[in-house]
Amino acid sequence: MEKxxxxxxxxxxxxxxxAPALVGVASSGNLEVLIEPAKLNGACRIEISTAxxxxxxxxxxxxxxxxxxxxxxxxxxxxxxxxATPAVVSxxxxxxxxxxxxxxx
Amino acid sequence: xxxxxxxASARKRLLGVLDPDSFVELLPPQARVTSPHLPAxxxxxxxxxxxxxxxxxxxxxxxxxxxxxxxxxxxxxxxxHGAKLTGLLERAVAQKPDAVLLLLESGGVRLxxxxxxxxxxxxxxxALLAARAAGVVVIALIGGTYGCFGGMGIVAKxxxxxxxxxxxRLGMSGPEVIETAHGVEEFDARDRALVWRTVGGKHRYLLGxxxxxxxxxxxxxxxxxxxxxxxxxxxxxxxxxxxxxFLAQRLHLFGTCRDALDIWRALGLKTAESxxxxxxxxxxxAAEKIRLxx
Numbered sequence: 319m320e321k322x323x324x325x326x327x328x329x330x331x332x333x334x335x336x337a338p339a340l341v342g343v344a345s346s347g348n349l350e351v352l353i354e355p356a357k358l359n360g361a362c363r364i365e366i367s368t369a370x371x372x373x374x375x376x377x378x379x380x381x382x383x384x385x386x387x388x389x390x391x392x393x394x395x396x397x398x399x400x401x402a403t404p405a406v407v408s409x410x411x412x413x414x415x416x417x418x419x420x421x422x423x
Numbered sequence: 424x425x426x427x428x429x430x431a432s433a434r435k436r437l438l439g440v441l442d443p444d445s446f447v448e449l450l451p452p453q454a455r456v457t458s459p460h461l462p463a464x465x466x467x468x469x470x471x472x473x474x475x476x477x478x479x480x481x482x483x484x485x486x487x488x489x490x491x492x493x494x495x496x497x498x499x500x501x502x503x504h505g506a507k508l509t510g511l512l513e514r515a516v517a518q519k520p521d522a523v524l525l526l527l528e529s530g531g532v533r534l535x536x537x538x539x540x541x542x543x544x545x546x547x548x549x550a551l552l553a554a555r556a557a558g559v560v561v562i563a564l565i566g567g568t569y570g571c572f573g574g575m576g577i578v579a580k581x582x583x584x585x586x587x588x589x590x591x592r593l594g595m596s597g598p599e600v601i602e603t604a605h606g607v608e609e610f611d612a613r614d615r616a617l618v619w620r621t622v623g624g625k626h627r628y629l630l631g632x633x634x635x636x637x638x639x640x641x642x643x644x645x646x647x648x649x650x651x652x653x654x655x656x657x658x659x660x661x662x663x664x665x666x667x668x669f670l671a672q673r674l675h676l677f678g679t680c681r682d683a684l685d686i687w688r689a690l691g692l693k694t695a696e697s698x699x700x701x702x703x704x705x706x707x708x709a710a711e712k713i714r715l716x717x
Contacts, residue, residue: 319465340452343432343494344469352452352470369467396455400467 322366322374324381329362329391339417342410349399349407351414356394368399380404384411393418425640428566429590433475433492436526439641440564440648441488445480450507458501460536469495472503476511481522482649487515490526493569498529500575501536505543512550516557522652523554523561525582530597531573544574551581552658560584560655564644565591565633570622572597580632584651586644587624587633589703594622616699620683625698625706629690630673631715638703669717690714 338354356363364381395414402410428436438446450456452470461468473495478487489511491498500508508525515523532540551561563582565571570592571579579585579593587593596604598612598621611617620626627633635651637643656662677686687695690713694701701709 319462319467338451338453340434340470343492344467345494345496348494350452350469354453367467396470398467398469 320366320368320371320374322368322377324364324366324378325358326362326364326382326385327360329360329385329389329393331389331391333390333392334419336418339414341413341417344398344400346400347402347406349397349402349410351410352396353414353418354394356392358392358394360391362390362393362395364395364397366397366399368397368401370399370401376404377407380407381411384408387412388415390415425638426642427639428588428641428644429568429639431641432494433473433490433526433528433567436564436567436641436644437475437479437488437490440524440526440645441479441481441486442483446477446488447479448475448477449511450476456503456507458503458536460501460539464535466535472501472507473498474504474507476507478520481524481645481652484521484652486522486524487511487518487520488524488526491528491567491575493528493567496533496535497569498527498567498575499531499533499535500529500540500543500547501533502539502543504533505540505547509543509546509550512547512554512561515554515559515561516550519557519559521560522648523559524564524648525561525578526564526567527571527575527579528565528567528569529571529573529575530569531575541574544578547574547578548581551578555581555583555655555658558655558657560652562586562648562651562654564648565593566624566637566639566644567591570594570597572600572622583656584635584654585627585633586635586637586647586651587627588637588639588644589619589624589706590639591624591627591633592619592622593624593627593632598622620699625710626683626686629687629692629710629714631669631717634717636703636707636710666717669715673715
């Protein structure tokens with residue numbers, strides 16, 4: 319397993335007072351994404367635990383794109399990855415934000 | 424609209440079976456109570472260790488509920504996963520809810536966690552029987568992709584009521600395990616027709632292992648769970664003796680059968696060959712008069 323941590327600053331979208339959300343499952347070619355509000359001085363922190371070794375630069379590129387799409391601040395995102403492709407990672411991250419920001423029914 | 428129970432995630436199933444907005448999770452993912460064993464093997468963990476537990480309502484009645492996620496390590500029971508189930512059942516002894524729902528989807532013990540997993544499964548069984556002895560009805564729902572096997576197959580049969588769909592599978596050793604241990608001549612795990620007529624929901628219903636058979640639909644599982652709320656079978660000596668007698672009689676009747684088809688014919692099911700083709704309603708009608716009741 320390999321661990322990465324990234325922090326992005328300058329996000330304009332503050333975390334809603336939402337409950338944490340979990341999407342996806344840690345299974346082959348898939349990942350689970352936990353997203354929760356966190357007091358991080360406006361940062362968006364993303365912690366990755368992945369079974370795929372040596373892809374740090376790809377993670378950084380995928381997560382930078384993600385941050386630019388959503389501009390989240392004061393949000394903590396944690397990922398358990400079992401070898402998902404970058405496209406699957408992007409979709410799961412978007413799904414997590416969607417669940418997180420959806421108004422409670 | 425029908426929503427497949429088979430294809431849904433553990434969380435989606437649980438939220439769909441319980442009353443809307445009633446579920447409160449215990450040890451949720453953000454608590455990060457994950458397996459202490461998997462990192463030592465350099466394997467991925469899951470934030471909920473593959474099982475969701477908590478409290479909610481079913482048709483306005485107070486219940487505790489758990490749902491296993493088969494996609495994470497085949498729903499296998501590790502130390503944390505097992506402790507969450509045991510804790511939920513012990514909570515049931517203390518709080519006396521109207522029922523405990525167990526949405527089971529598991530290959531059994533998580534072999535990576537060896538003795539910790541084995542002990543966890545035995546602790547689940549003890550806690551489950553304690554809950555029943557305390558008068559709490561425990562209901563198993565089985566209709567997930569990975570079936571319910573190994574130690575969790577035994578756990579299912581420790582429950583008061585077992586609800587299955589045709590797609591659900593319930594057994595001790597799973598198909599691949601039998602093939603590996605005894606050879607493909609004994610059991611071809613890739614023969615889907617053979618697998619389903621041996622461990623599938625219809626067969627389990629005919630044999631009396633499942634008490635209710637429903638469509639692969641979350642709403643149908645919910646309706647069956649509501650029906651089962653008052654179907655407690657307290658683990659009294661009389662009930663246990665009756666169950667043993669039932670199992671002995673079943674073995675006496677079908678012990679020499681080589682295939683589920685032989686059992687269905689012996690039960691008097693005239694259309695034994697077409698069982699797999701019947702829709703749920705048609706099957707229930709054909710099964711009504713001849714199925715065994717445990």
